[in-house]
Amino acid sequence: MSPLCCCFIVSVCVTALASGLPPPRNVRLTSHNMDLYLRWRPPENLSNQIFYSTKLQASFDSVLSRPACVNTSALFCELSEPGLKLTLLEFGQYNASVRALSGNEMSDWVYSQPLTMDKDTVIGPPxxxxxxxxxxxxxxxxxxxxxxxxxxxxxxxxxxxxxxxxxxxxxxxxxxxxxxxxxxxxxxxxxxxxxxxxxxxxxxxxxxxxxxxxxxxxxxTADMPSPPWITAVVTFVALALTVAVVVITVIYHKQIFHFLCPKHSLPQPLQNLPECPHAPLFVPEEQCHPLTMIPWQDEGEHLTANS
The missing domain is CATH 2.60.40.10 (Immunoglobulins)
Incomplete structure (x- = not known):
């Protein structure tokens, strides 16, 4: 068999294999806060389990399409996921494609609309x-x-x-x-x-x-703040009162001291008592006797009282 016939047979088989499964629907590329997602809906009228493979193509790399999510059962692929190691630029233009796989069958590739990152991304709330x-x-x-x-x-x-x-x-x-x-x-x-x-x-x-x-x-909100002039007046009055109190204290400090700490003198008989020698504050053997104070009378008054 000639090589041309072999290539034709392989091409027919691949086409038949690919066209045996309906493609995904509603394929779209979206961006929110400069991320990049490819989303799609599953093929119609299929009850068996379906997997999907995706690829990404950039406008600055029009020859090579880079694989992204492979054999996933999800209905989306985060192309900005760091684990995919896809280079995304903030001013780049991209499109992506997805196809369905089920057993030995696969669908045709379905391409999304092109998306420019800075122009088409949706800016989220602050x-x-x-x-x-x-x-x-x-x-x-x-x-x-x-x-x-x-x-x-x-x-x-x-x-x-x-x-x-x-x-x-x-x-x-x-x-x-x-x-x-x-x-x-x-x-x-x-x-x-x-x-x-x-x-x-x-x-x-x-x-x-x-x-x-x-x-x-x-x-x-809270209460209205005081006007600045009120704060200034209160500060000035407080400072003036403080200075006045300090000046009065310095000038009349002796009178103030005597007023706050008055001196109390002992009665005259107690003032003439001889001084006691220095003794310990606590002497166990010392005996204490009560001291009784009686009014003092001179000798003439005492004789008159006795007669």
Missing amino acids: MVALVPQGACLEVSVKDPEFRVSSMTNVFGLPQYNINYWPRRRAHQASHMQVRQNRVVLSGLEPWTEYCVQVQIHVDPARNQNSAEASKPVCES
């Missing part, structure tokens, strides 16, 4: 934290984490659309646009709970998808 500062709220925004690169590397400095409103009064919502990831909301009602929602906005020429908004985060 993380939002609130810190009360008196009757104000400090809003802190953290960009979502990208699977490939980062927000600032891909889109530059984004714009944050901030909506805030009193809880249960959404019709009174206010709106502001900033480029800082930390901002203070002022002019709020004291002791009121406010809810804040943030959405990232990038240049439509770079990405036309609407970014996902964060879930509302709520926090209560």
